[in-house]
Amino acid sequence: MELLATFFLLLVVVCAIAALSVHDLLAAVTIFGAFSFFSALFFAILGALDVAFTEAAVGAVITTTFFVTAISHTVRRAKE
Numbered sequence: 444m445e446l447l448a449t450f451f452l453l454l455v456v457v458c459a460i461a462a463l464s465v466h467d468l469l470a471a472v473t474i475f476g477a478f479s480f481f482s483a484l485f486f487a488i489l490g491a492l493d494v495a496f497t498e499a500a501v502g503a504v505i506t507t508t509f510f511v512t513a514i515s516h517t518v519r520r521a522k523e
Contacts, residue, residue, distance in 0.1 A: 444488065451485040468514050476507035 479502030
């Protein structure tokens, strides 16, 4: 069980670094959604099911939808 928790924690860290390093805003939001999903799985493995459900609903679905909608009304690429 601890190996699985460590694996999902590693995926969270990889997603965080990837979201900070991309210049395409839509890709960053997609990676951020994956970050939230892996965080929800990590919380579920730890036994915090209420926190996992909230993270999955708010972080992975609602926030990602809002960000994608906002990006569709702005410029997709960040200035370098």
